[in-house]
Amino acid sequence: MTPGAYVHIPFCAHRCAYCSFLAHEGKREEEDYFEGLAAEIRSRAAEAAGGLSFDSVYFGGGTPSYVDPHRLGRVLGTLEEAFGLCSDAEVTAEANPDDLTAGRLLSLRDIGINRLSVGVQSLVDSELAPLERRHDAAGAVDALRRAVDLFGNVSADLMIGIPGQTRESLLSSVEGLLAAGVSHVSVYLLEIEKAPRLVALRGERPGLFADDDEMADRWLEVDERLEAAGLPRYEISNWARPGRESRHNLKYWTLTPVLGFGVAAHSFDGRRRFANTGTMAEYGQRARERISPVSSFEETPEDPLRRKEGLMLGLRLSGGVPSSSFEEIRATLPAASAGRLEDAFAAGLLETVSGRVRLTRRGVLLSNEVFQAFL
Ligand SMILES: C[S@@+](CC[C@H](N)C(=O)[O-])C[C@H]1O[C@@H](n2cnc3c(N)ncnc32)[C@H](O)[C@@H]1O
Ligand code: SF4
Numbered sequence: 001m002t003p004g005a006y007v008h009i010p011f012c013a014h015r016c017a018y019c020s021f022l023a024h025e026g027k028r029e030e031e032d033y034f035e036g037l038a039a040e041i042r043s044r045a046a047e048a049a050g051g052l053s054f055d056s057v058y059f060g061g062g063t064p065s066y067v068d069p070h071r072l073g074r075v076l077g078t079l080e081e082a083f084g085l086c087s088d089a090e091v092t093a094e095a096n097p098d099d100l101t102a103g104r105l106l107s108l109r110d111i112g113i114n115r116l117s118v119g120v121q122s123l124v125d126s127e128l129a130p131l132e133r134r135h136d137a138a139g140a141v142d143a144l145r146r147a148v149d150l151f152g153n154v155s156a157d158l159m160i161g162i163p164g165q166t167r168e169s170l171l172s173s174v175e176g177l178l179a180a181g182v183s184h185v186s187v188y189l190l191e192i193e194k195a196p197r198l199v200a201l202r203g204e205r206p207g208l209f210a211d212d213d214e215m216a217d218r219w220l221e222v223d224e225r226l227e228a229a230g231l232p233r234y235e236i237s238n239w240a241r242p243g244r245e246s247r248h249n250l251k252y253w254t255l256t257p258v259l260g261f262g263v264a265a266h267s268f269d270g271r272r273r274f275a276n277t278g279t280m281a282e283y284g285q286r287a288r289e290r291i292s293p294v295s296s297f298e299e300t301p302e303d304p305l306r307r308k309e310g311l312m313l314g315l316r317l318s319g320g321v322p323s324s325s326f327e328e329i330r331a332t333l334p335a336a337s338a339g340r341l342e343d344a345f346a347a348g349l350l351e352t353v354s355g356r357v358r359l360t361r362r363g364v365l366l367s368n369e370v371f372q373a374f375l
Contacts, residue, residue, distance in 0.1 A: 001256045001270075002086065004056035004248045005079055007037065008262035009064040009072075010280065013098065017132040020194040022264040022278060023062040029280060033263075034071050036287030038078045040261055040276075043290060045082035053084030054259075056248035057091045059113075065095035065104065073111030090247040092117055092155075097135040100143035105150050115246075116147050117155040117186070123176035124169045127162045130201065130208075137176070144180035153244060155184035160218050162190055163201055163208040170218050171225060178229050183244040186237055187222055189215055216365045223361065236316045236364055253313045255306075263293075273298040308332075308374050315370070320358025333373065340373040 011030060012023040045052075057079060059072055072093065079085060092115040093108060100118070108116070122128055123137040135143070147154045156177050160170060177185060192198040202209050210218065226232070226239040233239045235253060238246065251258050257270040264278040277283050277295040286293045311329050314321035330338055344350045349363035349370055359367055 001254075002055040003052060003257035003259060003270075004058065004251045005054045005083070006058050006060060006248075006258055006260040006265055006267075007064075007075055007079075008062065008260065008265045009059055009067060009094075010062040010263050011066055012061065012063045013066055013096070014132065014134055017130065017197045018190060018192060018195040020191075021062065024280065027067060029284070030067060030071070032284050033280070034074070036284050036293075037075055037262055039287045039290060040293055041075070041078045042082050043292070044259065044261070048083070053086055054079065055086040055089050056251065057085065057089060058248040059093040061094050063096045063099070063119075064093040065099035065108065065116075069104065069107035069111050069113075072108075072113070076112050090115055092246070092248060094119065095147070097140040097143035100147055102146055105146055109150055114151065115153040115155070116151050117157065117184075117246075118144060118147060118182075120144070120156045120173075120177065121159045122162055122165065122169075123173040124165070127165050127169065130163045130198070131159075132197075141176055141180050144177070144182060148181035152183070154182050155186060155240075155246070156180075156182045157186045157188065158222075159188050159190045160222070161210050161215050163198065163205075165210070165218075167218055167221060171221060174222055174225050178226075178231075183231070184238070184240040184246065185226060185231060187219070187239070188237060189219070219365065220361065223364075232318070233364075234318050236359075236367060250317075253316050255310045255313060267294075312371050312374050315357070315359055316367070318358065320353075320356040323352055323355050323357050326357040329374075337373040341370075344370045344373070 008022070010023050010033070011027045012025060015023065015025050057076065064072060076085070076091065091113050093113045094117045096119055120140050121131055121133060123140060125136050128136060144154065144156060158173055158177065192202065223233055231239040231241050234245050235249070238249065240246070255268070257268055259269065260267045260276065262276065263280055263283040264276060266273065266275045274294050274297045276293040277286065283293050307325070308329055311321055311325060330341055341350065344363065348360055349366055350357060351360050359370065363370060
């Protein structure tokens with residue numbers, strides 16, 4: 001279980017209408033931020049006292065492709081020096097299509113990025129507008145093609161439930177991604193609760209928004225289409241050509257340690273979960289003063305709880321979990337929860353196949369109900 005490193009880059013050219021990630025518009029604080037990051041990486045490596053190297057690094061954001069690639073290169077250098085990087089490490093950067101000029105792509109490759117995860121959201125201009133995306137569909141397709149040519153290993157994010165989206169328009173976006181040659185797709189249901197501008201739009205024009213049943217039908221169609229195109233689903237929100245699954249993201253679902261660096265980054269060291277401060281000013285100050293940026297620890301769950309968490313995470317994967325682990329945990333549950341799981345099997349939400357328990361397609365759509373049994 002080789003650990004991974006997550007590095008948060010909290011800068012974006014523009015804050016999109018729907019986004020609740022920690023990201024600031026512009027790069028005024030860039031210089032200080034990267035100094036802080038280097039200091040954090042070094043002091044945490046000193047605390048870890050050696051023996052740890054990463055086989056995946058994930059620059060998430062915000063928009064890592066928006067900052068000067070050499071800054072990301074220096075972060076990789078610091079990680080390598082302070083901890084160690086495996087020679088075949090998967091190194092991903094999240095990217096916005098706007099940034100992916102031929103020159104920027106070359107720089108990203110040259111500093112050691114070998115996988116891109118591009119925020120596309122939709123390939124329909126009239127859907128990109130209410131999201132306040134700055135690229136249009138044609139620009140995103142061009143960027144994806146250039147990225148696929150140079151990197152091969154390219155993922156794209158799509159969203160279901162964008163105002164004005166229809167089943168047909170969603171499927172046309174999926175076709176566009178496939179034609180551009182991406183080998184991994186992440187599909188999210190648009191959440192608007194924390195997006196006041198979209199909540200207001202829903203108040204004014206509710207007909208632009210899909211209800212839950214319609215969202216579920218769209219999801220099923222996307223799942224079928226991607227599978228037919230040779231990108232089966234390997235996790236609730238992720239599809240990939242076999243061999244192109246994200247090594248880094250798989251660590252979250254298999255309880256493999258991932259250390260998070262940067263503002264608001266979360267870590268799991270194999271035993272404890274903890275989070276860095278979510279305030280830029282505080283992060284910068286702590287880094288300058290060489291004080292740990294960790295601001296909260298989750299209680300360390302005792303073994304049975306940790307195993308229950310592991311089971312829930314494992315059920316997110318399409319391969320599911322070994323029946324023996326499932327049965328062991330089920331035996332520890334109160335009667336009402338065990339009954340809930342019985343009901344989930346009877347309703348066709350869970351199934352046992354070749355010694356493993358997994359969610360069915362319908363079970364994925366109702367996964368929150370299934371997971372209630374473990375809470
Ligand atoms: C950090 S962004 C990706 C990189 C880059 N910042 C961009 O947007 O192009 C991560 C992804 O989260 C998804 N996302 C963000 N806000 C969301 C929301 N409110 N509901 C569902 N998905 C969301 C989007 O698909 C987005 O591409
Ligand atoms: S979706 Fe991406 S580009 Fe838009 S605000 Fe969020 S992190 Fe920034």
